[in-house]
Amino acid sequence: MRKYLGNKTAILLFILPALLLYTVVVFYPVIQVFYRSLFDWDGLSEAKFIFLDNYKRLFHDHIFYTSLYNSAVFAVIIAVVQITIGTLLAFAVAEVAMRGRKFVRITVFIPVVLSITVVCQLWLAMYNGEYGLINKLFEVFGLSYRQDWLTDKHTAIFALAAVNAWQYMGYHFALLLAGVKSIPESYMEAARIDGASKMKAHLRITMPMLGETYKFCLILAFTGGLNAFANMYIMTSGGPGTTTYTLTYMMFRSAFRVGEFGYGSASAAFLVIECLIVTLIINKLIARDPIVY
Amino acid sequence: MRKWTLALISATMVMGLAACGSSNDNKDQNTANTGNQAAGNTAAANEGDTANSGSTEPVKLRIYAQYADEDTKGPYDYAVAELKKAMPNVELELDVQAQDDGQKLKTYAATGNLPDIFQAGLDIINTFKKSNNILELDKYADDFKAKIQPSAMNTLVTDDGHIYAYPYAGNEVAMLFYNKDIFTANNVKVPTTYEEMMAAVTAFNAKGITPLALFAKEKWPTVALYDMFASRLEPAGITKLDKGEAKASDPAFKTAAEEIVKLVKAGLLPKGATNLNYDQAAALFHEGKAAMFLNGQWEIDASTKALGDKLGFMYVPAADAAAYESAKLTFSGGGGPGGYAVNPGTKDPELAAKVAAFISEKYAEFKFTQRGTPMVATKVDAPVINKFPPVMEQLSKDIPNMKTTAFSWGLSNPKFKAAIEDAAQSLMTGGYSPDDFVSDVDASISSK
Numbered sequence: 256m257r258k259y260l261g262n263k264t265a266i267l268l269f270i271l272p273a274l275l276l277y278t279v280v281v282f283y284p285v286i287q288v289f290y291r292s293l294f295d296w297d298g299l300s301e302a303k304f305i306f307l308d309n310y311k312r313l314f315h316d317h318i319f320y321t322s323l324y325n326s327a328v329f330a331v332i333i334a335v336v337q338i339t340i341g342t343l344l345a346f347a348v349a350e351v352a353m354r355g356r357k358f359v360r361i362t363v364f365i366p367v368v369l370s371i372t373v374v375c376q377l378w379l380a381m382y383n384g385e386y387g388l389i390n391k392l393f394e395v396f397g398l399s400y401r402q403d404w405l406t407d408k409h410t411a412i413f414a415l416a417a418v419n420a421w422q423y424m425g426y427h428f429a430l431l432l433a434g435v436k437s438i439p440e441s442y443m444e445a446a447r448i449d450g451a452s453k454m455k456a457h458l459r460i461t462m463p464m465l466g467e468t469y470k471f472c473l474i475l476a477f478t479g480g481l482n483a484f485a486n487m488y489i490m491t492s493g494g495p496g497t498t499t500y501t502l503t504y505m506m507f508r509s510a511f512r513v514g515e516f517g518y519g520s521a522s523a524a525f526l527v528i529e530c531l532i533v534t535l536i537i538n539k540l541i542a543r544d545p546i547v548y
Numbered sequence: 549m550r551k552w553t554l555a556l557i558s559a560t561m562v563m564g565l566a567a568c569g570s571s572n573d574n575k576d577q578n579t580a581n582t583g584n585q586a587a588g589n590t591a592a593a594n595e596g597d598t599a600n601s602g603s604t605e606p607v608k609l610r611i612y613a614q615y616a617d618e619d620t621k622g623p624y625d626y627a628v629a630e631l632k633k634a635m636p637n638v639e640l641e642l643d644v645q646a647q648d649d650g651q652k653l654k655t656y657a658a659t660g661n662l663p664d665i666f667q668a669g670l671d672i673i674n675t676f677k678k679s680n681n682i683l684e685l686d687k688y689a690d691d692f693k694a695k696i697q698p699s700a701m702n703t704l705v706t707d708d709g710h711i712y713a714y715p716y717a718g719n720e721v722a723m724l725f726y727n728k729d730i731f732t733a734n735n736v737k738v739p740t741t742y743e744e745m746m747a748a749v750t751a752f753n754a755k756g757i758t759p760l761a762l763f764a765k766e767k768w769p770t771v772a773l774y775d776m777f778a779s780r781l782e783p784a785g786i787t788k789l790d791k792g793e794a795k796a797s798d799p800a801f802k803t804a805a806e807e808i809v810k811l812v813k814a815g816l817l818p819k820g821a822t823n824l825n826y827d828q829a830a831a832l833f834h835e836g837k838a839a840m841f842l843n844g845q846w847e848i849d850a851s852t853k854a855l856g857d858k859l860g861f862m863y864v865p866a867a868d869a870a871a872y873e874s875a876k877l878t879f880s881g882g883g884g885p886g887g888y889a890v891n892p893g894t895k896d897p898e899l900a901a902k903v904a905a906f907i908s909e910k911y912a913e914f915k916f917t918q919r920g921t922p923m924v925a926t927k928v929d930a931p932v933i934n935k936f937p938p939v940m941e942q943l944s945k946d947i948p949n950m951k952t953t954a955f956s957w958g959l960s961n962p963k964f965k966a967a968i969e970d971a972a973q974s975l976m977t978g979g980y981s982p983d984d985f986v987s988d989v990d991a992s993i994s995s996k
Contacts, residue, residue, distance in 0.1 A: 300679040508966060
């Protein structure tokens with residue numbers, strides 16, 4: 256066995272098919288995006304090389320800054336909500352004494368498997384300014400806090416983030432639950448013998464030991480947030496005006512509504528870099544060796 | 549015994565295969581003519597055994613057309629039925645147009661999979677022209693040119709003097725409809741000036757009635773409303789901005805934005821208007837919950853059905869009575885070149901062009917005779933089946949003296965179009981200042 260593992264040719268040979276596939280479907284398109292971002296191109300006619308002009312224009316475009324801000328808000332909200340609630344639920348469900356564990360496990364995960372279109376339509380009805388459930392709830396409680404959730408430029412992005420946070424909460428919950436379950440019982444027992452409370456044991460033992468899982472969840476939530484598109488596309492079409500644009504939406508607008516594929520590629524390229532940076536930062540922040548039990 | 553069974557089964561199978569084969573051949577024969585090289589072979593092989601071999605060879609053409617609702621299915625079905633009578637050898641294979649700003653079509657073009665005939669607006673024409681994806685129809689268009697209404701010539705010939713698509717729609721306009729009953733019952737005067745408009749908005753709000761239903765989730769109605777107000781002060785409306793002949797900071801365009809913001813803040817639109825689609829907004833108007841409604845003149849049919857004699861349309865209010873009188877016949881709308889275009893790569897361009905022209909003509913005929921709209925591109929000889937609704941009669945009287953802006957379906961600068969759509973939609977929220985509007989729109993014009 257060792258002989259094979261040391262054989263570089265053998266390694267290359269076995270990796271080659273996967274590597275080829277990865278190159279064709281991931282690496283090549285990414286390179287294409289960077290390459291195309293240097294052109295003035297409408298997707299059909301001859302492209303004109305303009306070097307970094309698209310990027311210069313990007314930094315002078317106010318939609319770009321709106322998009323950056325929105326992506327950041329979106330990413331932070333979904334990361335915080337999904338991971339916090341996911342953690343709390345995972346701890347609760349891991350508790351053997353808790354009743355209805357199975358029920359919680361299933362119900363929290365259901366939205367994850369629903370189509371995003373279905374979820375968006377559902378929330379569109381709930382957010383409706385005239386007859387939506389949310390405003391009706393305020394009414395029931397006698398509060399006069401009625402809002403145009405999706406058409407007010409200040410609330411719209413938060414309303415959209417809430418939908419995404421709600422939908423994919425179950426996914427993070429499942430990941431974290433798996434993480435919690437993989438921690439050997441003996442650690443908690445030791446803590447209990449030493450007189451630590453449940454809360455303290457989770458804070459001091461479970462959470463640090465979930466470092467790897469948290470890293471994964473954070474990267475997932477942040478890059479997912481920065482990439483957000485479907486919610487805006489279905490629920491607000493980027494509106495009102497350009498107030499719920501994200502970089503992905505901006506790319507879509509440039510390429511498909513205005514017909515500037517080069518400029519769209521520039522925003523896509525920027526998005527790739529942004530996601531890479533965020534991933535690197537998260538990796539740096541939670542830098543630790545994986546724990547082996 | 550076993551041998552016999554085997555033989556029987558084989559015989560049945562052979563016959564079955566033969567039957568399948570022949571029906572396949574028929575199918576092949578149809579597709580063959582769209583560009584298959586096997587055309588000659590298959591046709592030759594089938595010679596004599598097909599019943600439909602007339603004097604002309606059967607041809608199948610792929611067509612990319614709107615086919616989503618009553619308004620688009622009706623004319624298409626009619627045109628296809630007429631085509632069957634006039635050119636029985638031509639069969640159309642429908643590819644339903646997606647509501648996607650032409651993305652599907654552009655993808656088709658980029659991948660060399662463009663249908664033989666497709667519906668093209670001005671932005672598609674401009675993009676495809678550069679990449680040679682649209683056939684110049686000048687030499688095929690003489691017959692069509694003879695049939696077009698002189699007033700609709702602008703929908704046929706593009707700025708460069710060439711013809712790329714056969715129009716059917718003519719110069720369509722956006723209109724402000726209103727419910728006469730709601731106005732009289734609440735003692736509100738049909739507004740002619742900004743002040744009267746404001747008074748109407750306040751009065752309706754006090755009664756819990758939505759003043760103006762607008763489906764602002766689609767962006768063009770918001771641009772139409774803005775264009776209406778702009779056209780009170782600048783007869784060419786936003787066309788001037790589109791062509792780069794004016795700036796949004798010019799008084800006419802800025803005032804229009806200011807007036808709209810004032811009205812919106814006073815409660816002109818229903819709650820959450822920028823998230824209302826056509827069905828929701830139309831329901832408000834049709835059910836008598838909204839006093840006014842903005843849509844194209846094609847709405848006349850649906851609103852007449854819902855409201856009958858209660859339906860009226862108003863001229864857009866202006867600064868004062870004098871301005872109102874001088875500008876009232878300026879409508880937001882008009883038209884730009886667009887209609888059925890032909891793929892330059894089609895096998896028989898002459899035939900495809902002929903079919904495209906025919907389809908456009910029949911579309912216009914259907915709209916004129918059955919939908920009761922006189923606003924079509926070509927002259928129609930056929931008698932009117934569905935009488936014009938009263939509002940249409942009234943509009944028809946204005947048509948000879950009507951002036952139009954070019955507006956959305958005639959805008960040619962995609963960057964400006966996207967920017968004004970976003971900016972106009974923002975105006976409808978009330979939380980967007982006229983200054984922001986001006987700077988956003990101007991940015992798109994200067995970066996043309």
